């Protein structure tokens with residue numbers, strides 16, 4: 015549904031987006047994640063036909079955005095970073111105008127406008143001037159504007175920015191609802207949002223794609239090794255550490271908390287090696303109390319920081335992720 | 339076509355939702371009224387002189403002595419009001435980010451530019467509409483010829499179109515509407531005074547400068563003469579400026 019091939023965008027001397035490629039399947043919700051200045055907005059602007067790429071190709075809803083821009087635009091809804099509202103128009107007039115330039119047939123416009131106002135919860139502000147709306151309502155009207163022509167593809171630049179917690183939940187629900195028959199790309203800095211709404215994540219940093227995967231896979235594999243979190247009750251935590259280290263497959267054991275009789279251990283093993291059984295039996299056969307044993311996954315926050323911070327070895331991750 | 343109308347209507351609505359439309363129309367009504375009264379006194383004096391003159395009664399033509407100079411004076415009004423109309427067209431859309439909506443909608447650049455141009459032109463026509471009242475007075479109390487009045491209005495519309503299209507182009511160059519307005523004013527002034535300079539130069543330069551001067555081409559219109567030379571000048575001037583605007587919007591995309 016969306017295909018991005020070797021896309022590069024330079025603003026004069028600065029390269030905002032550098033040779034990125036990814037695809038989004040029909041009905042999929044793709045999260046676009048990256049720190050400030052990563053190139054999210056720039057990529058989205060290229061995909062929506064707002065600006066051409068310096069190099070590369072983008073196909074949206076079956077149409078090349080550079081070759082057949084009108085066809086692609088007809089099938090794309092876009093919520094820019096700042097909702098594009100005309101302050102002097104009322105919400106209803108504004109949506110009527112947008113529906114008109116997006117090509118909604120005249121007979122359907124009124125009902126479409128009413129429908130999207132209800133879906134995005136702005137119906138109570140229908141007669142208010144856009145310039146007098148609060149930030150959250152602007153964002154919602156922006157979203158209403160993006161879905162007004164029922165586009166196949168939705169591109170949402172930080173759709174939940176500026177919303178209150180209740181509205182964030184509702185917007186995420188709306189996005190999930192829209193996914194399925196719409197193909198969606200959304201950008202965000204909020205990591206839980208990605209795991210809640212997106213089937214796949216593209217993490218970009220400084221214009222490069224650093225990872226493409228499902229949120230679950232990312233959390234599972236990006237450590238490069240597996241870590242088990244254990245809580246063990248034993249007279250001497252040094253003995254326990256030694257015992258655990260001697261298990262084949264275990265590469266290292268750290269003891270973040272060893273005060274008192276109950277100590278916590280973090281056991282690292284090679285990637286893909288499941289040592290849970292061996293760990294459990296080693297503890298039990300020594301007569302210690304095994305209070306807790308669970309895989310320690312990197313949270314999305316950690317992954318995000320890991321991938322987008324300079325001094326980490328991100329090369330293997332790129333290899334693995336991009337070659338899928 | 340529907341898209342052009344949609345954009346033009348949107349532009350017009352926003353003019354009338356803001357004070358700009360009222361300022362522009364009010365200001366031009368006052369200035370026009372001022373010129374009208376002054377020329378009316380002048381005309382009255384001329385008519386009296388002619389009536390009591392030594393050479394015997396010689397009718398003073400209303401069209402030549404009153405209406406034609408009045409039309410020529412309108413260019414002064416345009417100098418001040420038209421930059422107000424065009425300065426926000428693109429600048430404001432760029433500043434507020436609404437340009438992102440227009441450029442990602444299934445519209446061509448030409449449709450957007452034409453929509454904006456016609457929005458401006460209709461507001462300008464409304465501004466000229468006020469002066470129909472003054473003309474009505476002349477027709478009620480005198481009997482001027484119809485033809486120079488009609489061609490005069492056509493000329494004014496075309497001349498205004500030139501200024502508007504140029505203003506549109508300048509607005510497409512900057513995010514700042516005040517800057518756009520000031521540059522537009524400066525450029526208008528240049529086109530306006532260009533034929534003053536021409537009188538100090540050699541005949542060939544003079545001819546070229548006169549040809550370039552937007553106001554110079556209005557002369558014949560106010561006298562009831564429809565010369566294709568002037569029509570071609572105005573229409574191609576407008577077309578060229580609008581073309582430049584489309585190019586400017588497009589190149590802005592490439593630069594980002």
Ligand SMILES: Nc1ncnc2c1ncn2[C@@H]1O[C@H](COP(=O)(O)OP(=O)(O)OP(=O)(O)O)[C@@H](O)[C@H]1O
Nearest residue numbers: 025028030048049050051052053054055056057594
């Ligand atoms: N119009 C522009 N002219 C020049 N440079 C630009 C322009 N827009 C963006 N950039 C640069 O391109 C890079 C990517 O910016 P972009 O807006 O795409 O980042 P982003 O991922 O959307 O960031 P954020 O999370 O802050 O919204 C940045 O270094 C930015 O400074």
Ligand SMILES: [Mg+2]
Nearest residue numbers: 054055056095
């Ligand atoms: Mg951004």
